[in-house]
Each structure stands twice: as C-alpha cells, then as structure tokens.
Amino acid sequence: MSRRKFLKQSSCLAAGLLTYPMYGNAFSFSDSKDIIVGHNSHRYKVDLNWGNLDASKTPVNDCHEMVQDSKGRIVLLTNEVKNNVIIYDKSGKLLETWGADYPGAHGLTLVKENGEDFLLITDYERHQVIKTTIDGKVVFTIDYPSEIAAYSSKGDYRPTETAVTDNGDIYVADGYGKQFIMHYNYKGELQNYFGGVGTESNKFLNAHGICYDNRDTKNPSLLVTARELNQLKRFTPTGEYIETINVPGALICRPVIHGRDIYFAVLRSKNSLYEDSGFVLIMNENNEVVSCPGATAPRYKGSQLDELYQTIRLFQHPHDVCIDDDENMYVAQWNSGKTYPIKLTRV
C-alpha cells in the first residue's frame, strides 16, 4: 500500500470506523494508474506539477540546486537573476524569493551555525563563493585562490560546489575551473588544496560536486564526483585519496547524503542517443547502487556494476536532488526548458 493511500485510509479510520465500510469504495485507488519509478527499497510516484509557478512573475532558468532548511522549507537556486532563490513549502507553495546578483548561481549548501541557517552559493560567472543568511544578506565572499600558482586570474576559478564540516570548515570544488578542491577554515581562509585535472585516482575530470560524509563519525571523509569519469572519489579531510566508486554510464552531479544513503542527480547517460537522458541514482552505505529512478535497474556482476542508462523519458537533465524529512525527493534540472523541479513521493 502506498504511503499516500495508507495515510488517507488511516485518517478516515481514525476519525470513525463507521465511515469505512459504508464508504470503503471511496478510498479505493484500484483504478489509479500512477506510475512508479525506481527500484528495490527506493520507489517513487512522480508529481510534475509540484512547485510550478507563473513564469512571468517568478521565472526560472536552470534549476541548479536545492536544499531543505531548518524550518522544513525547500530552497531552490536558479541562475535566473529576477529571483535567484525561490523558497517553497513542501507542498510546492511559493513562500518567498530573493536574489538578483547571482548570474552563475550553481552550488547551494545549507550551513547551520548555532541554530541559525546560512547558505553557501557558488557562482561560476562571478568566480566567487558567497555566504548569505537564509534571507539573502551577504555575510562574506571567497574570491579566487591567488595563493595557488595554478590560478593566475579570477577567470581560472569557476566553482561549482561547496561542503561544510562539523567545525565549519568549507571545501570548494572548482568543477568548471582548474578542478582543485580548496579547503578553507570557517572564516574563509585557505588551509590546503588538492586534486586538479586528470584521470589519475586523486584527480578529476569535472569535479562537479562535493559533500562531507560523517556517517562514520570516527572517520569523516569527503566525497567528490568526477562527473565526466562517471566516478565518485573519497578523500580524507586533509585531501589524501582513499577510494573510487564507479557508476558506469552515469554523469553524477553532486553527492547528497540523507540518512545512511547517498542520492545523486545524473545529468545524462554517457552513451545515449540523445543529450537529455538523465535520471536519479541512489547508493547505500556500502557504496552499492540500489535504485535508479528513470533508468535501468542496478545490476552487479561480482563487484562490477553494469552500465546504467535512461529507460524512460521522464527527466531531461537532472542537476541536483533534495530529500526532505518525509523521504520525498525534489529534482532540480539544468537546461530543461526552464521547468520547475519535479517531486518524487516515496512509496
């Protein structure tokens, strides 16, 4: 029984058993033909209407990333400078918008400091990382790392993502620039850097996304996507390479840890006939892919994962996912006809 059906039935039952036998048919969804996407433990119904707004008033361009804030609101970042940040409730109702100064708005990370929410925005056109309050006041900016020899001007720096540790340290992935990962303290002072362009195990082709993985509290680490290589790479917080997890065929954008699992938007399928061939990928804490909504079911031969690819034309170019406290997922898409995010309701 779906979560939605269960809730409807149980609320009616809770209100009075008398109503149930008499109106039992009213709660039957047997004629419903909702599609279900995904595999194994992670299956979803699809709502394409969630969050749709009047584009003449609240337009989007690329919907790049999303997070859920401490109040449970869904925060969307778009590179539409009329309203770079759009804040929804979980039902998709518009709550507020702000931001007109982020033409290359790309990465969005929620930072919680002493009970207060902040945002880290990476803007690859401004060549900056900007820390703001949750309502858009700028706290500080991080410019290009001129201390590093590889960076001769701000144009070399096109950051795509940030990650924040428990003590407030910030990591910046320069995914559209020189492919280095920069490590800053909470004040934005450079501490270290690692990575760079290359196919070697400790380097990247398109270091597009990064996250701080503290699921193992004793051994926290960093996860970085090498999108063009279809790989997820793990490093220590000081930048030593640990391991590579292959996801053949999947151009994974950024890792998003929710509970014990990692969720990824997949921009497109590597060997597809068409460009808009993206999907969503979910990996468990053993680094095994368990579900791919919109794509082939994950199948392993030994430890080798079969190539993944899109099987239904539901998504175009997924760019980020946000999982809310009900385990539902929001999928933000790049270059997808200026469409609003898609909501996936877990069943």
Next chain:
Amino acid sequence: MRKLVVLFVGVFILSCSNEKEQKTNFVQEDTIELAQPRVIASSRIIDSSVVIKADLKMEGIIIRYTENEEEPTEKSKIYKNQLEISKAGNYNFKAFHSDWKQSSTTSLKVFEGGILPPVFSWKTIASKSYPGQGAQTLINNKLGGLNFKDSQWMGFDTTAVAVIDFKIPKRISKLSVSYLVDTKSWIFPPENVSVIVNQKDTISVNIPKLPEGKYKQLDAVVIPIDREIETLKINVVNTILPSWHPSNGNNAWLFMDEWIFNE
C-alpha cells in the same frame, strides 16, 4: 454540540467520498515515453553477414522491429535474439511496454559493401583536429559511431573535394555518402553533393534542411549514378548553421566516415 458533531461527520464523509473524484497529482501510466532501444551492429557494411543486437533493459519491455524501412508497430516482429542479416537496408527498432508510451524508433542503416577505387586523391584538406585515419579513411570499409571524436570521422568546415579514378571503366549504380549529425556540436548534414562523371556530366543532389531540433544521428545521402565510370570528382558542400541554431551564421561542420561505390 450534537449539531456540531453531525456537521463534522457530514463534512468528513463528503471530504472522503469526494476523494475518488479528485484528480491525482501523480503522473499516470501511458503518459511517459520509453527511451529508444540501444542498437549495435557488428558492422554497418555488409561483407558476408552482420549481427545486430537491440536492448532496453527494463522489466516487461518488448522490442519490435522491421526490415523494410517501415516504422515498427505493435504488430511487427518481436526481437528475441540477435539478428544475423545479409541484406542491406534500414532496420528499425521500437520499444513497447504496457505501462509506458512506445519509444521513438532507432534506425540502423546497413550498407551493401562497395568496390574500392584504386586512386583516391583529395583536393581539399580535412581539419587538422579531425583527420580521420588519413587520406583513405572514406574508402576503408569502416564506419564511425555517434561520437564525433571517433577516428573514423573526417571533419571539414569547408567543402570537401576529392577525385576518384577507377583506371578502367566500371559500371557504378550509386554512391552513398554517410555522415554524422550532431547539432549541439555544430555537425550538420551537407548542403549539397555533386559528382562530375568522367569530367563531363554533373549529377547534383541537395540535402533537405533539418527542421529546428536537437539531432544526434547517423545518416547518408545516396547519389544515383548508373553509368560507366572512369573518374569521379566529388564535391560535398558543408552548410551554414541555420537561424534556429544558437550559433547561427557560422560554418557548420561536415563529418563523413565513408563513401561507398556500389556496382
């Protein structure tokens, strides 16, 4: 108080019974299209036989195909195992599933092997970045894939001109010029192919313009010749990016992988 309870129960029953009529927010079955089947062939030029494999890894999928250039329908043959074919032509594949809309068609053009001219001389030069595998690339009996970086592709941003000499007269029925279309990468079909037969007659074929869209496909134009040939001067004219393309007005790229001369 009693009235209130009755009112509450009434409203509640109405709200529940109306539920059935409420339109679901969720996407329904048979509204989303399947992805196209993946089709691979051991070769796209028939020597003795070619093996074709089609796949879309999804539970409940049925792939149907045709061997006569027609669009597959729900009555077409079901693909079960790999096909071993010995006839040139267009092979079309389509995926079907009870819960999803049928896919678009994946087309595979298989060419009849041609004869190789003993003399092939280029009058223009391919781009340094996309030289293929040298001067003989277009008569090496090998075709490229969808990736323009594949070394079977020769790329031109100007007209491509070459002269073919068969040394002794040969009856040639047609010339197939196979090319890549990848509009995002500025790679378009040629605008025109003309051949000058034995330094006298000119046969010219215009290729229809692509309607607005995003395309990534393998295609070919067939030039009917049907005469005794000693020499052929072949001109393949690249096009200009059309008004609907983001970089309109620039020269489009022309990527060719083979010229096939059939007797």
